[in-house]
Amino acid sequence: MAGPKYFPKWLLNCKEDITQTKEWNAFLLELNDAIQQQLTQNHVQYFTDLSDAEKELFMQRATKAIEGGAAFQNMYGKVSMLMDQHLNEDVARQLMEDSPLDTKTDLVVEGAEEGVVSLLKKWPEMKSKLHVCLNQPLAQPIRQLSWRLFLTNPKVRKTYIDLLNGNPRSAISPLDLEISQKCEQLLISEPTFFNIKGSVGAFYAMKATLSYHHALQRTNSRLRDTDYMLVVPFVEVTSPGLSRREPAPGKVVALMVEEFLTFLDTRPGFMLDSGSETEFEEMKGFAQKVGSILQELYPNLASAISDAYLPAREKIVATESGSQVLLKEGLTELLRPIVRSMLVGYLKMETLLYVWDNYVIGLDAPGFSTEWLAVVCATMLGLMQDKLKEAKAPAAMENVIRRESPLLAVPQFQYEIKRHHYRNLYSLLTADQKAAMPVLDPTQAIHPPWRHWYNDLIPPYTKPQDRRRAREEREAERERVQQQKREAETQRREKEERERKRGEDEYMSAVSAERARLEEERREMQRQLQEERYRREQAEQQAQEQIAMLRREVEALRHKPKSPAPSVFSVGSYISRVLIPPPPTPASGMSQPVLSTIQESRTPVRTPSRQATPAKQTLSVVLDFLGKIRHSMDTIAHGDGSDRQRLDRETDGFIRQNVEDLKQAQVEVFGHRLQPGEFESLTAQQQQDSSDKMMQLMQRWREDRRAQELASRR
Template sequence: MAVTQGYPKWLLNCKEDITKSKEWSIFLQELHDAIQQQLTESHVQYFTDLSEPEKELFMQRATKAIEGGSVSKNVAGKVTNLLDQHLNNDVAKQLLEDYPVDTKSDLIIEGAEEGALSLLKKWPEFKSKLHICLNQPLPLTIRQLAWRLYLSNAKLRKRYVDLMKSDPRSAISPYDVDISQKCEQLLLSEATFSDLKGSVGAFYAMKAVLSYNHAIQRTKTRVRDMDFMLVVPFVEVAAPNFSRQEPAPGRVVAMLVEEFLTFNETKPGFITDSGSQVDNEEMAAFASKVLTILEKLYPEVTRTIGRAYVPDKEKIVATEKGSQAVLLDGLTMSIRSVIRAVFVGYLKMDVLLYVWDQYIIGMDVPGFGTEWLAVAMATLLGLLQDKLKECNSPSELDSVITQESPKLTIPQFQYEVKRHHYRELYAMLTKDQKAAMPVLDPTQAAHPPWRHWYNDVIPPYTKPQDRRKAREEREAERERLLQQQKEATDLRHDLEERERREEEEEYTRAAAAERFRVEQERLLLEEQLYQERRLREDNERKAQEEIELLRREVDILKRTSKPIKSPTPSVNSNMSYMSRVLLPPPPTPASHYSGTNGLPPILESPGRTPSRTHTPQQQTENVVLHFLSKVRKTLDNIAHGEGSERETLERETDKFIDQNIADIKRAEAQVMGHRLQPGEFDSMPYEKQQEISDQMMILIQKWREERRAAELRQSRQSL
């Protein structure tokens, strides 16, 4: 459905047609006449002389004055017809052009829901219009907005956000590990939380809210068990705003903190149940309300509770209490754990959110929350009366409530509430809306004019100069207030500017220190590189000198070598210097003699054919090759290290390669929106390939710099 500036297109078209209609023009003229009449009665010459609250009051009175007349009915009918026409036209257009899967009824409901949400976001003060949803489970989008509107507290949210910016560690409870373990265990073990099981985002959001709530309390006791239960509905409603595989974003956690803390500040004492006298009195009053409903609608439940907690009449006399008091005590013990958790863990998640929806939309009506929870508690026990009547002890009552409550459904609650309680609850919600306002136009009044003000003192007559003086005083006061506001705004801007400059200076100093440190590291690395380069050059020079020396020796040996005269020369024969020094010839029978030096004779191996003797040139080449291999191995060790150093270098190289591959895949997903298929990149034009490559390289370089900065910060912290 098309949306323009936060509003559906059909709603904007409807507004345009309404403002152009004849009925709207007549309505505006009537409203203007009613306001003018108030100005005359109030001795005010111009509407602009009024302050903003006075203008709003005059508008409300004028609207109420013409509300019951034919003009108001005509414009209301025109609005209704145009809304119906434009919404149906938009849905018909979708059915013709978009071919949606949903039915026409679903599309109409979706469009109306979208329009209502856009209007509520624009004018949150009309949240009381949600009272019409009494006894109905709210759709997800309306539920999220309704909870946000009724549980809004900018002060609590700002306090959390500022603390996270200035000192995040102070927002973490000393028992954070214990809170994490309990959250994880609760999400895994509680059957009614199956939607949140395995969700990383839900776990981190739940832990963060509870840890912050406990940290700001500055108490040495651990987190109350009931707090773990009460935070679950807020996490469930916010679940579509975060991923199941990653921690919840900071803005979602801030919203949950705001809602949870606002709920804690406004919840009745029987939910807090801290053990104080005030909370005990509220619990007793709440149990009395529930008992009254049970005795009227579900007497079988009261008899069952009385039988379980008062087994015989003698016990009643012995305790010196009436049966009614004992019954009230028994009922209090039975419902205490349920109402402290506000049904969390006792009802399925959809039924639980239905109960919480009714409580939330009635938070602006004093006493409605207590009344609704009493109705919900009595209805739950009434729906379980067939199961409860078999119980004969308090433990059996608790067991049945725990096991059977999750089987209840929303239609069961809706039927009982509609049948017995809807009229009283709705009247309680709309009581303030039906309060009569003073009507100024006698022709439009349903009752005699000033019916509710006949005891008021009639204001004295004032002269024109007195009214002028009063108007001038109001103008002077208004100017003074505006000047004060301007000065306060200027002061706030100056403070913000000063803070901004201080932040910039701090950032500049930190950046300069970081640049100096990086420069020192760069100089150190350059010095190390220079030393390593010098060492490598020295090694290469030495190796080159040795190679040159060997080459000269080889040349000398080639020039001094002579041919071998005998195939089996002896030790005293005239064979070449190379043959004597490098490799002796294979033994022969002529070798068996005793030399003058006392050397043992070389024995003959008659059973083996003598091996071939290498030529002097081959021997020289072998020596040179052996030396070059040693040089190559030495250079390889210098470049790649040895032992653990080589393993560390290879491990870091593999890690860099894996990280580079991961960055390439991530960059493909961000730039292209999907992973590239084989051959897809090659099939693109050269300009497109170049553009994609540039964008990917920018992202990869950015991620590398971020990782390098994180590693540097971590190394500084470790130091």
């Protein structure tokens, strides 16, 4: 029995909480009653007396009987709620403690993938639950495990391992060198194999698988080209476990051999390439199925294919008139190489693995594989109908398919299949699950033990047709109730969707208003900045003019000629103007001579200290003014004291957030984080387009965070 180490911790905690709920206890009680009723009806005393197969059958019948009951539904809802709660708690813990680089959505998906893989490893018989993944590409861990479960054949792997241990030479083809050269050439030349190009491990795994496949045939003829193409998806799925510098280990090659040979044995007849008449007829039937889809959904394309193959089918038209024959014959030739390689080399690897995922999970459903391939081929032709209608010859159509099919993406196929084919495909895929499971007849009560037969009433005997009619009535009533519940659930979801859309509209309106307000504030600040800049320029210009004027005055004083012999009167006049007050008048009553007054006034005057020139004084004033302006601008921009520290912290936070946004934008645009030098390897136009997309994403995220902050402050 597998230990708990195979399961993630959140799943184990969820299991522990479920087993302690009242819903689980009520479900177990009802399940026990249903099993006990079966034991009584089959005259079995103890459940342990049954074999393992009988126990499983009784459990399935009991579960099927109570599946639509209230206890089952309550338990199902409780399980869903607890799983969601524990998974989100585990992701929240990782975000807080581990600080991962992945987003919360990525962590939720990874946790769910880990839980699915652990459950499938524990109970591989639950692989049919993967049918819910119809029309979806599987995640890499689930893809590897699901291919292993649906293509398992222990006998094939054991034979290969025994050969390697006993006689390794017998597992190698005589044409091993030719196979190696062709594998290397194919991996280098085929553009859709870009992911495994240059991988040593992928090359050796591919070569070893094909060499063993050819050795089993015991023939000197070469391998078919389709064999080289069909092994590539298995190499791609195994590539995460292969080294790009070293050969693949034997365990990995053995698993790939098992899956590849099992796939070849389960192929429909129209995919084989032996040239037999039976396989050719199956190919015609497949082409007719594809033609029916084209005529229903893409009638113009069907007519174009019929017209393109008309010259080569004149004899057929003469004997069997009608476009049906032309369309079937044309599609037979057009689809033969596509189907035999199962679209390998036609679709890019991501889209190809999506097609193969759905093919593999439907291997246990009879008829699903053929129907799925027909739908895929018709959808592929329909997506290229504009180009195909321009081709007027078979060769031109084949060239169009070769050129345009690698451009098709997974969402294009998903949309068309969901729109036209999903319901029929899902019904075909789950037909066995909907088969009638023997259920309990509620009209039959539990017979009491024989020692109490005299105390209880024996249930009245009812005819089989009466029980059948009563059961049909109950089933009809149950179906009516279920339909009412589904309609109520649909109405509830529609109401929630309307409310969600209304809330989104209100939120977007508030965001738009906030953006408009911020834009208005930004424009007002720009206007004020322009005015301040203009005032400073005017002040600077005036200061420059004053400096220039002072410089001119200084130069004029410096070059002014001196008087050769100044008179006493001129000297006295200058000194009296500059140093002493004017002489007294006769009315003042003072009779001292002028010269004595001048001499007396000279006695107390001291020589003044040397001062800066007017030019230097003006320059000092201007520099001091500019220094104060710079200091004011620095204080406005960076703050002061605690404000400056808080601004620095917020700036660091914005820088880190910007780096995170840039990494996330790379994931959104390129699908992965860019390696050093990867962006420089793009063309100039690709760099410009990618930069614009990333800047738009970062700007939108920044505005959304700003709007959320404003909303929280309100």
